[in-house]
Amino acid sequence: MKPLTSSSTGCWDRRVIESDEQLAERLATAAGRILLDLRARGEFEGKALGKAGDEAANAMLCRELREARPADALLSEEEKDNVARCAQSRVWIVDPLDGTREYGEGRNDWAVHVALAIDGVARVGAVALPGLDVTLTSGAPVALQPANTPPKMLVSRTRPAAEAVFVAEKLGAELVPMGSAGAKAMAVVRGEADIYLHTGGQYEWDNCAPAAVAAAAGLHVSRADGSPLRYNNADTYLPDLLICREELADDVLRFAAEYSPG
Incomplete structure (x- = not known):
């Protein structure tokens, strides 16, 4: 079934059932779009831009994860931690903006992280590189390229x-x-x-x-x-x-x- 609706967060129709890998990829990519749009508007600069970006991306990611996986725990860099999560098998671990300095400086070497750890092991992950228009995910591993010489x-x-x-x-x-x-x-x-x-x-x-x-x-x-x-x-x-x-x-x-x- 294909999504019947769309929005700036990439939200799907609620009847669509996503795998954990699809959810991680969708949300990381959507957070990246939010961050790019915010930077393009030019309302903030430098550290203020990084702070605003962290807040906007985090709000969307936490809201969507709590709605899509209400039984799972959540750990985000930008949220107050609740160690009760340690008693749960599944915890989503999120960095809404990895590389705040690079983002605020207008560079491309920053990322969005959405991961699922199960029983302490990183099982599912999506890393969006919004400046490069790429999201890499554990659900669709890329083929490794030949090694560099020298490394x-x-x-x-x-x-x-x-x-x-x-x-x-x-x-x-x-x-x-x-x-x-x-x-x-x-x-x-x-x-x-x-x-x-x-x-x-x-x-x-x-x-x-x-x-x-x-x-x-x-x-x-x-x-x-x-x-x-x-x-x-x-x-x-x-x-x-x-x-x-x-x-x-x-x-x-x-x-x-x-x-x-x-």
């Missing part, structure tokens, strides 16, 4: 982590600066880079959707020490992440373990 490693465009620089030097990798976590993770999925190693501090909403999309595409996804990522914790701090091509994972993890702060 390309993504780092923060404003504060590259010393550990990542150390690993890149050991690998002979080329450093590629980029904005948001979602943009960097999806650059690996899209074949624009080969490694995204982050050790500078993140929260569950920063990496749940990217982890689901990357894992579905066949990439290595783990903590920086190789342990699995676990979600729906009372403490949402999840400080490190590795997304890379499988054939590079052992070397990246080995060199990361060798790193010692000077």
Whole structure:
């Protein structure tokens, strides 16, 4: 059955039954449109634009998720947390605007994250890259492109982590600066880079959707020490992440373990 109605949020007729993957993709894409439209109107600039964008995208995502999946828990960067969610198997984990600075500066390397963790594992994810008019989803994994030679490693465009620089030097990798976590993770999925190693501090909403999309595409996804990522914790701090091509994972993890702060 096709949708009978449409709106700026991409809402479907209520009789249409969406899978979790379809819901995540639709909402991430719709939030991206809201953010692009808001920026194009020119009513806000810089930090004020980022704040307004966060609020607008979050309001739509939370409203739609609560309506579409009323029995599920919800964790959003922009909502007051309720740790009662930890008792539930299914929790939607949302970052309405990943890369507020990049969005406010008029750049394209920002994202929208919509994910579903089931029993602590990132099972469903959609990452919209609105500036590129692309939404990547665990429901339709992309085919991995050939590896880059030498390998390309993504780092923060404003504060590259010393550990990542150390690993890149050991690998002979080329450093590629980029904005948001979602943009960097999806650059690996899209074949624009080969490694995204982050050790500078993140929260569950920063990496749940990217982890689901990357894992579905066949990439290595783990903590920086190789342990699995676990979600729906009372403490949402999840400080490190590795997304890379499988054939590079052992070397990246080995060199990361060798790193010692000077």
